[in-house]
Amino acid sequence: EIVLTQSPGTLSLSLGESVTLSCRASQSVSSDYLAWYQHKPGQAPRLLIYGASRRATDIPDRFSGSGSGSDFTLTISRLEPEDFAVYYCQQYGSSRFTFGPGTKVDIK
Amino acid sequence: EVQLVESGGGLVQPGRSLRLSCAASGFTFDDYAMHWVRQRPGKGLEWVSSITWESRNIAYADSVKARFTISRDNAKNSLYLQMNSLRPEDTAFYYCAKDPSGSSLGVFDYWGQGTLVTVSS
Numbered sequence A: 001e002i003v004l005t006q007s008p009g010t011l012s013l014s015l016g017e018s019v020t021l022s023c024r025a026s027q028s029v030s031s032d033y034l035a036w037y038q039h040k041p042g043q044a045p046r047l048l049i050y051g052a053s054r055r056a057t058d059i060p061d062r063f064s065g066s067g068s069g070s071d072f073t074l075t076i077s078r079l080e081p082e083d084f085a086v087y088y089c090q091q092y093g094s095s096r097f098t099f100g101p102g103t104k105v106d107i108k
Numbered sequence B: 001e002v003q004l005v006e007s008g009g010g011l012v013q014p015g016r017s018l019r020l021s022c023a024a025s026g027f028t029f030d031d032y033a034m035h036w037v038r039q040r041p042g043k044g045l046e047w048v049s050s051i052t053w054e055s056r057n058i059a060y061a062d063s064v065k066a067r068f069t070i071s072r073d074n075a076k077n078s079l080y081l082q083m084n085s086l087r088p089e090d091t092a093f094y095y096c097a098k099d100p101s102g103s104s105l106g107v108f109d110y111w112g113q114g115t116l117v118t119v120s121s
Helices: none
Strands: A004-007 A010-013 A019-025 A034-039 A046-050 A063-068 A071-076 A085-091 A103-107 B003-007 B010-012 B018-025 B034-039 B045-051 B058-060 B068-073 B078-083 B092-098 B115-119
Touching: A004 A085, A010 A019, A019 A034, A019 A085, A019 A103, A034 A063, A046 A063, A071 A085, A085 B045, B003 B092, B018 B034, B018 B092, B018 B115, B034 B078, B045 B068, B045 B078, B058 B068
Parallel strands: A010 A103, B010 B115
Antiparallel strands: A004 A019, A019 A071, A034 A046, A034 A085, A063 A071, A085 A103, B003 B018, B018 B078, B034 B045, B034 B092, B045 B058, B068 B078, B092 B115
């Protein structure tokens, strides 16, 4: 099973700031099959990025993903009020899909 | 608009069974693989099970294998999760999620709001 580690665990940021979240895999993720999700309390999770860098439908371009192999990042430019949430990375390169523990982005 | 609505959650005693349902609309259900993902209280997301569009390929997380059974009825646009021999550690919100592929790529492009399962005596 591929174990994903996300850092930091929590970030406190201000509106308009930019942030880079990290996701590291215990082994190389096949074909860069890495996705990012946003999850707010009481809501359905939302797919942001798949294939490490491809934005999902209707995702604004202030969200961008990069990386390959076992190191991936999600960058959020110019934080807006609706961006404060928990962000999860997830690998689908192996048949046992796994998520990272999440990074919480909250308002300073 | 894609909609996924889970139902069937509730309070159940350890060792008992529960069946979750997910009603899908807004897309051609039988074109896509489907998944169940759960979130235990205070924890992150955990993939539970997947089923391809024609039910030919099914997969389970080790934590639920031999206890849970995923199925679908394409005529009813519905996904199911039969949960047997429930344990307290199965307590979680259970989400139904759609795959962008019929063959279970493993990306979850649309999710339901979830249904809460509580296993307790």
